[in-house]
Amino acid sequence: MYDPLPHFNPPSPSEPTLRAFFPDSLAIDAEGTRAPWEAVVLLPFIDEPALVAATSLIPPTALKPAEAARNKRGEDLLFVFNPLVSVSAPSPIPDVISNLTAAHVSISVFNLPIAAP
Helix, strand or coil: CCCCHHHCCCCCCCCCCCHHHCCCCCEEECCCCCCHHHCEEECCCCCHHHHHHHHHCCCHHHCCHHHHHHCCCCCCEEEEECCCCCEEECCCCCCCCCCEEEECEEEEECCCCCCCC
16 A cells, blocks of 8 residues: 555544555455456445545645655656667665666656636
8 A cells, every 4th residue: 555654543543544445455346347358347436525635634744754755746648659769767665666768658747737617
């Protein structure tokens, strides 16, 4: 799990915790499938007000610098296959997934269009 521990261990037992939103096991619906990877994982719904309430109780100083940086909005990147290009792409989680080497991809910042009101 990649969520910081302060999200799961509130300062006092009476405070809400995020642990309820992340069950240890999930139901899987395999009806109509022929292969295991075709099954659908049935995720529980998250109560947004409860989620916001639980996260608002965690002081920013409770997070490690890497956790706080990960929780900030970054740039949206657009990856487009290009056989003429060979670049290295850094992994967003290098301790889990290694960097891409010799990736045939063009990477550019993608600015989402602003929707009309």
